[in-house]
Amino acid sequence: MTGERVISAKGLAKRYDAFEAVKGIDFEVRSGEVFGLLGSNGAGKSSTMRMIGCVSRPTSGELRVLGMDPVKDGSRIRGRIGVCPQFDNLDPDLTVRENLYAYSRFFGIPRAKGRRRADELLEFFEIADKAHGKVAAMSGGMKRRLTIARALINNPEIVLLDEPTTGLDPQARHLVWERLHQLKRQGITLILTTHYMDEAEQLCDRLVIMRSGRFVAEGSPASLIRTYTQPEVVELRFASDDLRALAEKVDDLGRVEVLPDRLLIYTDRGNDVAARVRDRALGPSSVLVRRSGLEDAFLALTGRDAR
Amino acid sequence: MTTSSLAVMERHLIAYRRLWKSSALSAVLTPVLFMVSIGVGVGGFVDEVDGVPYLAWIAAPLLLSAVFQQTAQESTSRVFHELNTTRTVHAIVATSAGVRDVLVGRLLYLMIRVQFSTVCFLAIAACFGAVRSWWILAEPLVAAAVAIATALPLTALASTITDDTYLPAVSRLITVPVVLFSGILFPPTKLPEWAAAAVYASPLWHGVDLARAAALGQRPDWPLWAHIAVLGVWSAAGYALSSRILHRRVYDGNS
Ligand SMILES: Nc1ncnc2c1ncn2[C@@H]1O[C@H](COP(=O)(O)OP(=O)(O)OP(=O)(O)O)[C@@H](O)[C@H]1O
Numbered sequence: 001m002t003g004e005r006v007i008s009a010k011g012l013a014k015r016y017d018a019f020e021a022v023k024g025i026d027f028e029v030r031s032g033e034v035f036g037l038l039g040s041n042g043a044g045k046s047s048t049m050r051m052i053g054c055v056s057r058p059t060s061g062e063l064r065v066l067g068m069d070p071v072k073d074g075s076r077i078r079g080r081i082g083v084c085p086q087f088d089n090l091d092p093d094l095t096v097r098e099n100l101y102a103y104s105r106f107f108g109i110p111r112a113k114g115r116r117r118a119d120e121l122l123e124f125f126e127i128a129d130k131a132h133g134k135v136a137a138m139s140g141g142m143k144r145r146l147t148i149a150r151a152l153i154n155n156p157e158i159v160l161l162d163e164p165t166t167g168l169d170p171q172a173r174h175l176v177w178e179r180l181h182q183l184k185r186q187g188i189t190l191i192l193t194t195h196y197m198d199e200a201e202q203l204c205d206r207l208v209i210m211r212s213g214r215f216v217a218e219g220s221p222a223s224l225i226r227t228y229t230q231p232e233v234v235e236l237r238f239a240s241d242d243l244r245a246l247a248e249k250v251d252d253l254g255r256v257e258v259l260p261d262r263l264l265i266y267t268d269r270g271n272d273v274a275a276r277v278r279d280r281a282l283g284p285s286s287v288l289v290r291r292s293g294l295e296d297a298f299l300a301l302t303g304r305d306a307r
Numbered sequence: 308m309t310t311s312s313l314a315v316m317e318r319h320l321i322a323y324r325r326l327w328k329s330s331a332l333s334a335v336l337t338p339v340l341f342m343v344s345i346g347v348g349v350g351g352f353v354d355e356v357d358g359v360p361y362l363a364w365i366a367a368p369l370l371l372s373a374v375f376q377q378t379a380q381e382s383t384s385r386v387f388h389e390l391n392t393t394r395t396v397h398a399i400v401a402t403s404a405g406v407r408d409v410l411v412g413r414l415l416y417l418m419i420r421v422q423f424s425t426v427c428f429l430a431i432a433a434c435f436g437a438v439r440s441w442w443i444l445a446e447p448l449v450a451a452a453v454a455i456a457t458a459l460p461l462t463a464l465a466s467t468i469t470d471d472t473y474l475p476a477v478s479r480l481i482t483v484p485v486v487l488f489s490g491i492l493f494p495p496t497k498l499p500e501w502a503a504a505a506v507y508a509s510p511l512w513h514g515v516d517l518a519r520a521a522a523l524g525q526r527p528d529w530p531l532w533a534h535i536a537v538l539g540v541w542s543a544a545g546y547a548l549s550s551r552i553l554h555r556r557v558y559d560g561n562s
Pocket residue numbers: 016019021039040041042043044045046047048086
């Protein structure tokens with residue numbers, strides 16, 4: 001399924017003035033892979049994406065994309081990758097279709113081919129009915145789809161997707177997921193950041209979790225869940241606001257995660273733990289036992305209590 | 308010039324297609340109105356300058372002033388919005404096109420607009436007897452040189468601005484004074500020496516002197532090589548600066 005190395009980074013770091021946003025990360029991505037970058041707000045995901053996309057110069061470390069150096073061969077690399085930035089920067093003076101067409105020209109694509117490709121992509125993301133409208137008249141989710149479509153205009157070998165589905169309704173997200181699966185089947189390498197754990201679980205072959213500019217875990221979604229959480233979770237909600245005090249009363253039952261609105265207890269035996277919580281008469285407003293997922297691994301690795 | 312620069316020009320032309328009628332009309336009509344009102348009105352008091360009717364003396368320079376203002380608009384507030392509001396420059400430089408294509412593409416687009424208004428205006432000015440020499444054929448070149456020497460330095464300046472409250476200041480402190488004091492309605496020799504020195508530094512004055520000389524078939528006040536040198540320095544410095552500033556802004560220094 002995976003082929004040769006298309007991206008490699010060693011000790012890659014990015015500093016903005018005095019602030020170090022990325023603090024020396026090492027990774028490799030192989031062709032055909034879907035590689036995910038997860039992490040809390042400000043963890044350094046977009047900074048990493050921008051360095052890979054050759055629009056931000058690494059402060060130190062080594063980065064190779066498609067065998068080339070982004071600092072020296074930026075233009076050539078950019079010609080072979082597609083970028084969906086976190087924030088849309090569509091052209092408001094052009095129509096929807098013209099946005100795609102004009103973008104194709106920046107890659108040196110001939111006019112007729114650019115028009116054809118624009119029409120294909122409008123169909124592919126189901127926004128063809130908006131083709132001749134203004135960008136400003138589109139909803140936020142449609143603009144997002146147009147930005148993703150634009151990232152594919154040059155038939156890129158690698159596509160960088162920085163929170164591609166933020167702001168999409170459930171149908172549109174499923175549409176985008178399905179389209180991304182199609183790209184993956186064509187052997188295109190995808191690098192994805194997202195705050196949706198179900199999205200990461202569905203799409204990524206391998207992912208890393210970033211925290212304050214560093215990688216804190218790496219692996220397939222299943223292996224991260226296995227390594228960093230217990231199989232089951234008991235979710236407790238209370239009428240009371242003082243969840244920290246309540247957490248102390250159940251912390252012998254397993255590892256406890258305190259969220260703003262609930263407590264999570266990680267365990268092998270969810271039903272047992274739930275029964276023992278009830279015995280303690282703490283008066284939870286609800287008790288729910290469920291299987292743990294990627295979100296639980298994420299919380300364990302990035303939560304306040306993580307090292 | 309690369310195909311990517313042409314692609315950037317194409318982008319500007321596609322956007323311009325929707326507003327060219329009103330925009331081109333005002334680009335031609337504004338200098339014509341000035342020419343008629345000031346040329347006829349003020350001309351009634353002034354009668355002749357250097358043996359030339361006042362209207363003919365200001366006509367070609369008024370065109371240059373319109374070229375300057377058109378170019379300044381495109382290079383200040385438009386550049387600012389493309390960098391800070393719509394961020395379309397960031398979108399362009401994430402492709403094979405780079406900072407150079409952003410700069411050159413916009414210049415090519417400006418050339419097309421400037422040449423169009425130049426030809427239309429001169430045709431009208433000729434009807435008023437303001438075109439008195441075959442040297443007028445050099446006028447499009449002069450207009451192009453002024454546009455480039457204006458656009459690049461102003462692009463550099465606009466690229467440093469990140470807060471739009473400074474935009475009106477650029478217009479009031481730079482664009483408007485340059486238009487008023489570039490020898491269009493009166494020669495800079497009428498100004499105190501220090502002010503005249505400032506006028507001689509402005510790219511617009513050099514264009515004005517050349518344009519007037521071409522329209523009237525006279526010798527320019529300054530030698531041709533000196534005009535070319537000043538316009539060349541503004542263009543080269545403007546290109547080097549805007550390219551550096553834009554690189555830092557959109558690529559954090561990448562190539
Ligand atoms: N151009 C910049 N200048 C200064 N600081 C920056 C710049 N870009 C990002 N930062 C800082 O670097 C850190 C990492 O930002 P980055 O955008 O990479 O985070 P992120 O993981 O993408 O976050 P989010 O999930 O919110 O998108 C943040 O603290 C941010 O404030």
